[in-house]
Amino acid sequence: MHQQSSRSEDLGAGAGPSATALAAALDQRSLGALGQLANKGTSLLRRTGAMQGGFRMSRRTLILSAVFVTAASAIVVFAAMTFHERHKPQKYNGxxxxxxxxxxxxxxxxxxxxxxxxxxxxxxxxxxxxxxxxxxxxxxxxxxxxxxxxxxLQTNVYDDAVGHYLREVREVIRKYEGLGLFSRTKMSKKITRFFSSCVSSPHDRASWRSQLKKIWTYLDLDNDLQGTESVLATFSRVLQVFPIVHVSVLEASHKTCVVLKKPEGHGADRLFHVPHAFTKSFPKFAADLLAHKGEVSGDVEELISSAARVETLLQRYSGPQGEQYYPLKEYGDLPASEVGNGSTAFDWTSYLRNFLSGVVSVKADSCVIVKSPAYLRHVRKVFSKVSKKDLRSFLKLRAAMALMPFRKLADASTSEEIEKLCTLATYKIYRFAFLKLFNDTLMIQVYVSAGEKEVIVRQSYR
Known part of the structure; x- marks a missing residue:
């Protein structure tokens, strides 16, 4: 123990001067470090102040940006509300x-x-x-x-509209003519062949009279043995024209009913301006329609007189002219045997059976809906006042009216007029084919022609 303490004292005594120098050096280093630390602290404080100043500037910019965005949003909302109010539909008051x-x-x-x-x-x-x-x-x-x-010009309204419609019909015929061999249908072939034959064939009064007589024979209008009911049914089935009463079929209350109503027009297109049967110009119009000039024979004059008699009686009807659109249940229905209301001048059951043969089976108790009751009462009176001969003469003249485009072709002189009349004639003969085409407004037909696919969108037909 004594030896260890003495050694420690000797070490301490030997180290005395060196420790003092070391302490002085440490003091100088500490002062230098503190000075550097002070300088760094001053620099750090300066940087911190600069950063705080920069932060204050960006916050001011942020506030200004927020104010600008808010104002712009308000302007956009105001403009949208103004646009909506301007385009808002007016109130519908009924x-x-x-x-x-x-x-x-x-x-x-x-x-x-x-x-x-x-x-x-x-x-x-x-x-x-x-x-x-x-x-x-x-x-x-x-x-x-x-x-x-x-x-x-009020007088040109109808002609202009019909001309527009005929141009659309002609455009359909052109499309049918341009179809490829494998794209043609049976109906398109019939339409194009008929139109081509109409345009290229010669037309005159003699050929018209000859064709008209053949049509009368085909309709049994020269056969005195046929009953009036059968002749009238054949007339409407072949020409698709209803000269006295319009007939249709519909499903009502889970049963099939025949619908009778007043037909539209007086037998011919308004485009040809057919005069009323009351006027003095009607006999002259009828003679010209039958392709007779000047003095007419007694048979033709008698035919025109008989037809005018029936036309006059039919046009004396003074009840409601337009179709009245009421709910179907308000019309009611009655058996076919009661349509004539006891009159024996015309057998309605036989007429409807002949006309709807192959479509609907008509019996005495079949359902019939009369949508023009006042007109049907008038027709019953007409049938009781005219003879079978008068009705045949009336149907002969109405057949000529239904085919009036062919009569006008005999007097046509320009190619444009011939093309227009042939377009109208084609439409009348194949009317339901065109109606079906025009009603398919959203149909898109794609066909292949000459190796190229062409798409037709029928949006022009409503």
């Missing part, structure tokens, strides 16, 4: 508050077939166009302005 489209533009845009005509002639033209032409074309964006405005 049919009782309808006004002419000139005063209410909403109706002009959303009800293109709405019209309010001031004259009876304008109203009749508009109604006829809407029923027979406007379903397949849109003559003008504003139907009221097109038909009833004073700045258009």
């Amino acid at each position: 049919l009782l508050d309808l006004r002419p489209p000139r005063e209410n533009p909403w109706q002009t845009r959303h009800m293109p077939l709405y019209y309010e005509c001031r004259s009876s002639a304008c109203r009749a033209t508009a109604d006829d166009l809407r029923k027979h032409v406007a379903w397949s074309l849109n003559p003008c964006s504003d139907f009221y302005e097109y038909v009833c405005s004073s700045d258009r």
